[in-house]
Amino acid sequence: MSEAGPDYLSNLNEAQRAAIEATEGPVLVLAGAGTGKTRVLTTRLVHILNQNLAYPSQILAVTFTNKAAQEMKERIGHLLGRSIDGMWLGTFHSLCVRILRSHAEWVGLQPNFTILDTDDQLRLIKQILKAENIDDRQHPPRLILSIISRWKDRGLTFEQVKRGEHDLAGKIYEQYQGRLQVLNAVDFGDLLLLCLTLFKQKPDILSSYQQKFRYLLVDEYQDTNVAQYLWLRLLAQGSDNLCCVGDDDQSIYGWRGAEVGNILKFEKDFPGATVIRLEQNYRSTSHILGAASGLIAHNQGRLGKTLWTDDKSEGEPVLIRGTWDSMDEARFIGDEIETLQRRGESLGQMAVLVRAGFQTREFEERFLKLGIPYRVVGGPRFYERMEIRDALAYLRLLVQPDDGLAFERIINVPKRGIGNTTVQAIHILAREQGISLSRAARYYAETAEKGAARVPLRKFFLDMDRWRSLLDQEPHVEVAKIVLDESGYTAMWREDKSADAPGRLENLKELVRALQEFEYIQGFLEHVSLVMDNNQQAEREVVSLMTLHSAKGLEFNVAFLAGWEEGLFPHPRALQDSGDSALEEERRLGYVGISRARKKAVVTYCFQRRMHQGWQTAIPSRFIKEIPLAHSVHINANGGEVSAAPASFHRAPVVDFRNSKPSFLDKTITLHSFQIGDRVFHQKFGYGEVMELEGDRLDIEFDEAGSKKIIADFVSKA
DNA sequence: CTGGAGGATCTTTTT
């Protein structure tokens, strides 16, 4: 048992130790939720370094987020007692950038290429559609972009794409790549794809990397897509020492092109692979683990792990709680949080996890009212904010005069009197001459004989040239400040009276502050588009508010899982395109959610939700009845305990008084009724208070005399 | 030709 070993190997179970010490050949670590996966990963790297099996620069480690990479780097440095500079540690994307920067010319790029985000991509697609005279209502740019992105995820260039069913998208794909080339730009999908192209076309470059990397390590392998898999397989051919860690039950990025198949067929792809299962859960109480396992057991096609725990205390069963509406839900969770806090639970150990981003709003309002400090994790990324993207466009244009997208973004921000007509004219000119948009604009400014916009356009280019020349004399941070000030951009927000203007100015300051850490603007731009996050918040103890997707890899003492209703979770949009496999992915999302909790998990649902434009009725999510009764307590919106899971949930006909227009009502009243098991629930909204119900009887308070009776009659008939 | 006002449309998850 207590064999002598280095400190970092102590306190590990047998499987964990095996996963760390199996340094030769391909290894797949199937790690269930809460089994110490992160610890195994870092320890494995420390082990490799400590045994002098490789230098840091000979290790390639891929994490799912940049944040995870950062944390891992710190942990390893700490355990090892020295810095690990030189290790290739990061996301697939950041690692690909690193490779592409050194070999850009082989894939038709200049080394200072820019990386476009979704916004830029959409803009580009719209431009192409417009140029091709294609109706963007019939062919939504978002849809076309997603088709192209899925192709890229699968490692398909436009030449390789089988047209046919998406003929139009294929055509656009080709043009889109042409435009990117002109812009000297790539999108997220290209980073992988171009690396693959590079490896294919320059075998000597590939083999130099194959020889370089002695150890390869991939976290969250279940979320890799085909392109990433191909990339890994090529690089791993040198050493064969590839270690992938993942959990097929936590694969939640299928919609983004992730292939669970990658993890399912690992042994086939990498012959002689060792498969190690981590099944002892150290995180959750046995009730929570039981609830999560019971839910995920409804999925077919799993690799199958049986998680177990030593936990003797069992802890509390998972609480399933019905509420009337989304405000009621926020109220309930807010109260629970306050109660727990009074009992000594730290706010930093509580999280509210939701399916969709908009759900956080209701909680924010409630928490503000109660004075519960909170933080929305994820949300709109720092660099996706309008003011940041504008400012970045200025900087991009500064270092890349030909960046047409940046030009288009800020040419009339702030307003300079250069409107849509002028921009269109420049577009046409650019196409005719086959030059970049900003070059065409310059040409237009110098040569156009009419057009009111000539003067401001000329001034704009004079300014730009002047700022650019400043780069040689002044520190780049100063130049950035000058650009934002003299262009009138900061002034625009200072004069803006809207509520969020001060926040935007603050963000701009933050941007400049961040710029100071970089030697060149180019390096900064890349950092921003790939890495930068808005987790700049003070390290206070606050409740976390986030989507289930962003919760992956995190853990909390208490997790509130809100909005478990049909119509929201599982999300109908996910169900509509790919049926069963999508439903299973939604279920995995639920599994990820529950398994985030250490001590307490609370699932809530409500019958009315403010959604889209109005209210929507819902019934509890089908996942609720999949949580085993042995590990849960179900309290409905009336506060009564649901002793047995109902056999099925029925949606009763929705009664809408707006359609029947009873003459005695001068205000709109909508009544919804629905049945759960053998109980009928009713709730009105739009007027008055929440009704009380008692079996089949319904008590409502109305101002209008008589309406009460009529509605009660109606319900008894229904 | 620009910019404001008003109308239509749509909202999953993210490196």
Add this chain to the structure above:
DNA sequence: GATCCTCCAG
């Protein structure tokens, strides 16, 4: 509720 788009007045 917010953003994108279209239409119209100056």
